[in-house]
């Protein structure tokens with residue numbers, strides 16, 4: 073078969089009309105409640121369109137699939153996705169090879185927030201990507217029961233090339249809610265905005281929502297008095313792996329007399345997993361994203377088992393990705409939710425793959441240690457260090473300062489044993505030592521800092 077014929081066959085197979093998915097809440101309203109077979113049919117079509125568009129335009133994927141000798145005609149739907157290679161975070165640093173839109177189609181250049189010391193990635197968006205982003209947040213916000221009668225205070229940066237703030241803003245506008253662009257203001261500024269604009273919903277990072285409420289309390293005003301009904305938590309999990317609310321989430325609910333809803337999103341996937349009113353995991357939206365949970369061997373794990381979240385965001389045209397490794401660890405919750413939506417739900421993010429520690433024959437995440445100690449009044453503060461032993465295993469040392477320095481740390485070992493089933497090495501430090509080592513921001517939340525020295 074000559075080269076041109078092969079390319080034509082591939083295009084025929086994927087469908088020539090692969091441009092621009094048309095997203096509207098009305099169009100996909102029914103899909104949320106559809107049977108798995110109906111969902112599969114829609115998702116197969118969107119997936120093949122996405123693949124067709126990406127392969128026709130992306131220098132990166134063209135080269136990768138040629139190198140890996142991928143026969144695209146064998147990809148008939150989502151069930152065959154495992155035949156395609158994975159996309160790594162490092163691949164994204166070569167943005168120019170991943171961009172599929174012409175210069176004149178790009179309307180916004182976003183940057184990732186560069187977590188764990190990595191270089192930020194450029195994410196160019198087309199106008200359809202911005203519409204897709206707005207649709208994504210419109211349905212995510214609506215999932216929590218928010219509607220056009222609500223006023224939302226967005227406490228996330230709308231500038232400096234961040235995607236989250238603008239996404240929530242656009243989504244809220246699309247929902248016809250009233251939006252208050254608090255942006256990256258200080259806790260004091262957000263507090264003043266609450267008093268001026270009387271929002272019913274706050275969108276923000278849990279630690280910031282805590283600081284805003286604390287600011288009110290420090291000024292003899294009660295956050296409960298201002299009519300906030302919902303807190304939409306971004307950037308940090310609200311629950312542990314067993315789906316229990318973290319102490320900070322319980323504290324926030326009581327502080328604001330509001331319900332907290334968890335969302336999980338990232339700039340690379342440009343898609344949000346938001347909890348519905350049942351608050352039982354973030355609903356996936358089949359028209360927007362394909363989610364896989366992969367084990368260490370790169371193969372999918374059954375629902376309920378932990379693995380790396382790998383995503384294929386559908387319908388993105390600026391920088392479309394296929395099988396992107398997020399580095400986040402979680403698991404899927406199958407079965408109908410009490411809200412009657414049929415889509416599988418993503419459990420809380422348990423940790424980052426690169427922070428996974430192999431310890432005494434089990435896997436531990438620094439986040440899990442944090443979830444045990446955060447909010448316990450006996451624990452003052454501390455930090456965790458991970459080191460590599462000569463035999464390749466990990467060494468975990470918890471440097472802990474207790475509220476009362478004259479008491480023993482037996483309870484600390486017991487609580488870790490009971491909830492984690494393993495106890496890291498514990499090194500007692502004084503409160504001053506903890507204060508010196510733990511950054512100011514984390515101190516307020518009693519958040520344990522993790523130093524990865526492996």
Ligand SMILES: [Zn+2]
Nearest residue numbers: 348350409411
């Ligand atoms: Zn639900």
